[in-house]
Amino acid sequence: MHKWNKRSRPERLERRFEFSSYELTRDFLDKLGELCETRKRFPDISFGKNYVNLTLRPDGEEKDSELTELDDGFALDIDHLYN
Amino acid sequence: MHKWNKRSRPERLERRFEFSSYELTRDFLDKLGELCETRKRFPDISFGKNYVNLTLRPDGEEKDSELTELDDGFALDIDHLYN
Numbered sequence: 667m668h669k670w671n672k673r674s675r676p677e678r679l680e681r682r683f684e685f686s687s688y689e690l691t692r693d694f695l696d697k698l699g700e701l702c703e704t705r706k707r708f709p710d711i712s713f714g715k716n717y718v719n720l721t722l723r724p725d726g727e728e729k730d731s732e733l734t735e736l737d738d739g740f741a742l743d744i745d746h747l748y749n
Numbered sequence: 750m751h752k753w754n755k756r757s758r759p760e761r762l763e764r765r766f767e768f769s770s771y772e773l774t775r776d777f778l779d780k781l782g783e784l785c786e787t788r789k790r791f792p793d794i795s796f797g798k799n800y801v802n803l804t805l806r807p808d809g810e811e812k813d814s815e816l817t818e819l820d821d822g823f824a825l826d827i828d829h830l831y832n
Contacts, residue, residue: 688791692782699775708771708798715791 668741670722677733679722679741683748688715697747707740720744751824753805760816762805762824766831771798780830790823803827 670679685691691713698718702708710721722741724731753762768774774796781801785791793804805824807814 688786692786695778695782699778703771703775710795710797712793712795714793 668738668745670741672733676730677724679720679733679737681720681741681744683718683720685716685718691716691718694718694747698744701743701747705740751821751828753824755816759813760807762803762816762820764803764824764827766801766803768799768801774799774801777801777830781827784826784830788823 668679668681670681672679683694685694695711695713695718698711698720707722707725709723712719722733722737724733725736725740726732751762751764753764755762766777768777778794778796778801781794790805790808792806795802805820807816808819808823
């Protein structure tokens with residue numbers, strides 16, 4: 667199971683990742699960028715020196731899409747980048 | 750002169766940069782990351798597939814620091830990365 671917080675209206679998954687240095691933050695962002703490009707999925711990402719906040723929205727075109735197992739799988743793949 | 754919006758309470762500079770592809774967004778983020786590391790300044794950065802939002806806070810330790818010419822110079826250097 668992934669470690670993300672599920673929010674509603676609209677449905678989305680959120681998680682904050684913390685890092686002890688800017689170098690580690692950037693390493694994570696680089697790996698994340700490659701994963702996003704491979705999957706053609708582009709979450710909203712906010713970051714500073716020591717953190718990255720991610721918001722994953724459902725992988726659907728419709729405005730009221732709901733989260734599916736595909737989104738959970740993507741979240742889990744991002745968790746693996748962090749470990 | 751730079752193209753940033755100056756906000757107050759607390760003082761900060763904000764600018765949104767837009768890109769026609771994720772590849773261009775990532776190119777800009779890579780160059781920005783190098784600049785931040787060189788200057789040891791770490792703005793708050795938010796991005797998605799086609800945009801980057803930046804918030805620059807004054808380069809002081811104090812909570813109520815005000816923006817100075819140094820901050821304007823850093824903003825201008827970021828503008829140059831975009832051009």
